[in-house]
Amino acid sequence: MTGEIAVLGAAMHPWGKWGQSFVRYGVAAARSALADAGLAWDAVQSVVGAGSVRCGYPGYVAGSTFARAMGLNATRVTTVYAACASGSQAIAAARDQILAGDCEVALVIGAESAPKGFFAPNAGERPDDPDWVRFRLLGATNPAYFALYARRRMALYGDTVDDFAQVKVKNAAAGAQNPNARYPKAVDASEVAASAVVADPLRLLDICATSDGAAALVLTSLDFARRHGADKPVRIRAVSTRTPAYPRSDLDFPDIATDADGAGATAFRAQLAQAAYEQAGLGPDDVDTAEVYDLSTALELDWYEALGLAAEGEGAKLLRAGDTALGGRIPVNPSGGLASFGEAVPAQAIAQVCELTWQLRGQAGGRQVPGARTGITANQGLFGHGSSVVAVR
Structure with a gap:
């Protein structure tokens, strides 16, 4: 078992379609996370940004983008990109820095201003991009391969479209209790069944949307957390x-x-x-x-x-x-x-x-x-x- 780190601050910018820069969302989440931790910006020794390929060059260098927007204070900056796993790999990078003794306080930020509808392939010919190959050559948008997974479960295990609908019903009931959710509204199985078929057997309410939003964490060494009064932090x-x-x-x-x-x-x-x-x-x-x-x-x-x-x-x-x-x-x-x-x-x-x-x-x-x-x-x-x-x- 390797070493532990503390989560002193956690915050989000609510998900939605706000039409603003991803930087604005990320900075709002970061400031709220610092407030949650009871720390000022100048306590941060490392900023790790989760990168985005849909927000132009600033998204490619997200760590530096967020540090600059917060107010440059000579922090170490890192940008991590791993598509949908970018955020957790940014957490991993911050954790490694803390456990190595390179810093005691790291701010991890991820944010995006996403396009409406299915994620489109990058422009131009990109045969080394799996999304480009899948979208352009196979015509398989994300919902198409989600549907393949669903059909496989139906064939192997006997899962039904009613089972899939109940996942949405369950999650929507929880999301209705979450002020950061884009869709804070409960639904029932009949609403899922009545939504449009996107990729059989999946309907519109079986598939997640694309959204704007942000999340941030203040991660520290356990010693730092204890010195700042957090005896039993997450x-x-x-x-x-x-x-x-x-x-x-x-x-x-x-x-x-x-x-x-x-x-x-x-x-x-x-x-x-x-x-x-x-x-x-x-x-x-x-x-x-x-x-x-x-x-x-x-x-x-x-x-x-x-x-x-x-x-x-x-x-x-x-x-x-x-x-x-x-x-x-x-x-x-x-x-x-x-x-x-x-x-x-x-x-x-x-x-x-x-x-x-x-x-x-x-x-x-x-x-x-x-x-x-x-x-x-x-x-x-x-x-x-x-x-x-x-x-x-």
Whole structure:
């Protein structure tokens, strides 16, 4: 088990479609996180920005962009890009700096001003860009491959469109309790069924939107936290950042994914979680709540199994029993998930840790998981970037 760091501050800029610069959102979240930590900007020794490819050159150098906007004070700056896993890999970079003794206080920021509709491929000919290949040559936008995952679950495990709709119903009920959510509104299964088919069997309400938003964390050494009066802060105990083992396909089919020795049949997502559990010295039975990457309703069910909360093929059974809903045995996405927020890509993995922080502090209001002491996140990005964070109190 490696060293722990403290989460002294957590904050978000509400998700939506605000039509403003991502820098404005990121700075607002950062200032709120510093206020939450009880620290001034000049206490920050490192700024780690989660990069964005949709916000021009400032997004490519997000660490410097945010540091400049906050007011340059000779901080160390780092920018990390790993698509949807950018935020958690930014957390990993800050954690490494703190544990190495390079700084005591790091500010991690992710923000985006996202385009409306499906994410489009980058302009020009980009045969080395998997999105360009998938969109331009195959015509497979993100919802198309979400639908492939859904069909696979239906064929292998007997999941139904009603199961997928219940994921949305569950997450919307939690999101209705979250003031930062873009869609703070409960829905029922009939509303999901009545929404337009986007990629059969998935309907509009089965798929997350694209959003503007931001999230920020103030991370410190445990010694610094104690010196500043935080005797029992939320602590990040593990950050797993991995890529798949070769050979594999871009779909995590267990019969072709292999472990590092080439001998096993463990899917990539499960490898992410296992690495986090091993690093934290914990297991699935220790987890009180989880924030997972619900790009679609069907994908959330895959994460139940990858995190070890249910056996392979039994994610829908866990859902049907009410175990993953607020008030259930292991609430998943008590924030409301991407179903309630949409994607603000560099911010979303940071937002997951914000939610764990509030849950473990007992500050989550109407969506509070009673007695939560341990939480885990899971996220996956382009080129196989993956991440999982374990937080404890």
